[in-house]
Amino acid sequence: MNVLRVLTAAVPVLMLSFAVPLLNRVEPRVFGFPFLLVWIACWVAITPLFLYFVQRLERKA
């Protein structure tokens, strides 16, 4: 269960760090925003959701 919690939390961390060089592009633009900025902003916004799941996993354990 502990491993599952760490893995869940690791998803946004990896998306905001190691995945960034792979998505290092301007197109497709989203509402005129460059793709890289949109990618990072979206993962920042979703991170609380992942941490919420981590907390739920713990309660069940």
Next chain:
Amino acid sequence: MKPEVVALAIIAVIVLGTIAFALSAVRRFRMNPHEYIVGSRSFGALLLWILLAGEIYTSFTFLGAAGWAYGKGAPAFYILAYGTIAYTIGFFYLPLVWRIGKERGLLTWPDYLIDRYGSKTLGVSVAILQFFITVPYVTLQLTGLQILLTIAGYGRYNATVAVSAAFILIALFVFTTGLRGAAWASVVKDALVLLAVIFAGTFLPLHFFGSTGAMFGHILQAHPHWLTLAAPTANYGSAWYVSTVLLTSIGFFMGPANAQSIYSARSAETVRRNMMLMPLYQLVIIFVLLAGFTALAVMPGLKGTQADQSFVLLLQRYFPAWVVGVVAGAGCLAALLPASVLLLGAASIFSKNVLTDAFGVATTDRSRMIWTRALVLICAVLALVLWIFAKTSLVDLLLFYYNGITQLAPGVILALFWPRVSAWAVGAGLVVGEVLAAYTLHLSTGPFGINPGFIALLANLAVCAGVAMFFPRRHLQRPQVEAGITA
């Protein structure tokens, strides 16, 4: 009325009003070191949120993030990402740090290290190190203040006097109220900064280009590669991005003021809930970036440290004085309040961990109180003197703060998960890390495009782990904490 009078008057009203509000909010609390330094561990989720948020919005974020967007482009995106990763890591270990602090009555990071590793020498050394790294960081906030007051004065005043006056005022304020006052003042500060930043980030692109998309289009036309990272091994390339994001997120909570904020929480759950929600606050940084990008599209050509002034300068050039006053006033609070919390952090570390632990001075609550307060003022004077005489090397000092403070992370985090680590292991790693960090300070990019601070941290970790493997701690038991710290 002259524009500089309007702008500076608004700033004065904002700063004085905030202080008055905070003073009226904290009148009824009796003072002792516990209350002064960590607010009697009583802050609920909301006040802690604001205090933690306050630490994000230093003048570096306010001016620096826009300055990076203006002067460097895509590398500025790291500012958005690293806080979020820091909270995710903090979500796991900070509630444990809080619980240990509560059970063992700890107030600072050196307290924590002394308790976990049973070594006063380690704690006192770290305290001295943190003290000498933090005072220059306060100085950096003064430079932010100077930029804002100079622009709001429309270049007609020498800002040195105004900066000194504002800083002494805030030092006296935190001298009086301690952490609780700073937290309440942050309520006003956050509201104003939020307002200023959202205004700048949404209204500026609309005003000059009709839409944010058009503004980005304009930038891409002039600088096609501005909104993506350079090749992996280039200066500020993608290897730099990844290593910097990891380095700064691991070191995020290692400053003396951060330990204070964590320990001021009412419960471990309060800490945890804050870590879960703080990333949402990070999103506000997007508006700062947009303001910086707009400044670049409208008035390119500012070089070097001038980039930090970009968006406030844009306001000064194209908007009425009262707008400059409100935004610069918010910015001044963003420099002054973190500076006040840093002063408190440095002072409490010096009085508790150097005077009391090393020299046996100030052992009663009453004398500790007097010493901590006196040290707040002494640190303020030190920072002010440093600012007046050493303005040029401040970028180096910022890097040294982050790279130097981050080296504490292995000792703090491993204490929770690996019983073999001894004070010797932490100390050896720390020495290697700090020496490497100081040695590589002048390099913005190290081998393979990696941030040299990150290499220092890896070396620190390797030495620490190596010593722990071959010379494990003799008594594996640490002072136990109720409810099991691995929970």
